[in-house]
Amino acid sequence: MRDRALRLHPQVAIRAEPFGALAYHYGNRRLVFLKHRDLVDVIEQLNDHRTPADAFAACGIDERRWATFERALESLLRSEMLEDAATLADAPA
């Protein structure tokens, strides 16, 4: 997971909240609470980093928490809030 290129789905909007953020997918109409500001920071960094591990490090996430963050990213993948960035990169021009 941590070596998999991910990005926020283009149909997802994130709204900052005191507890973290709300993420809404305009395509599948799913609403997700991002319950920690650190996770929001990581998601915002995904586009600027090759892998989630790079984003974790860039956001200063304690390595003891990486497994928890990976599970959160997997959950967001299942709800299609995140997608594989490689899917777009490999698409023919």
Place this chain on the structure above:
Amino acid sequence: MTDTAIEPAATAEPVIEADDERAADEAHDQDVLDDELLVEEISIDGMCGVY
């Protein structure tokens, strides 16, 4: 008739310090545990006009 002095209870400071350390450890553990709840999907089916 003599008054019997009541001995003050043994000082509990060492116990309090141990409790503080334990509380700090528990708070740290709780921070880690709280990370388990990073994502929560909410069902808004039927909630017209929410978004």
